[in-house]
Amino acid sequence: ATLVLLAALVIGMRVKQAGVVILGTEVALVPILGLTYGPSGALAATAVVIPMMVKRVMGNRPPPNPSPKVYLNRLLFDHDEPGHSTAAADGHTA
Numbered sequence: 001a002t003l004v005l006l007a008a009l010v011i012g013m014r015v016k017q018a019g020v021v022i023l024g025t026e027v028a029l030v031p032i033l034g035l036t037y038g039p040s041g042a043l044a045a046t047a048v049v050i051p052m053m054v055k056r057v058m059g060n061r062p063p064p065n066p067s068p069k070v071y072l073n074r075l076l077f078d079h080d081e082p083g084h085s086t087a088a089a090d091g092h093t094a
Contacts, residue, residue, distance in 0.1 A: 001029055001045065019056075019078030026052055 008025035012018030026049045034042030056078055063070045063080050070080050 001033060001048070004029065004032075017077075020076060022078070023053075023056075023076060 005022065005025055008021050009018060012021030015021065029049055030042055030045040033045040037044070053075065057071050057074050059074055059080075063074075073080055073082055076082070
């Protein structure tokens with residue numbers, strides 16, 4: 001599962017949509033591990049994926065304008081707004 005998530009991160013970074021690719025991979029891990037390792041695999045994947053998704057939605061700080069759209073963007077794109085770059089907003093460059 002760790003290798004799959006790392007591969008998804010690399011792919012997501014190359015297509016500049018890491019948040020969306022990682023979310024899809026997280027969701028896919030539950031049935032994949034369920035098929036591979038049975039119910040215990042699905043349960044283990046669920047136990048890992050749910051906290052990861054909750055962390056994505058909650059973020060590091062509350063949003064300036066909380067709304068369902070902001071939380072949906074956090075879930076889908078791992079940012080408050082689609083296409084938002086945290087590094088650029090913080091003044092950091094790659």
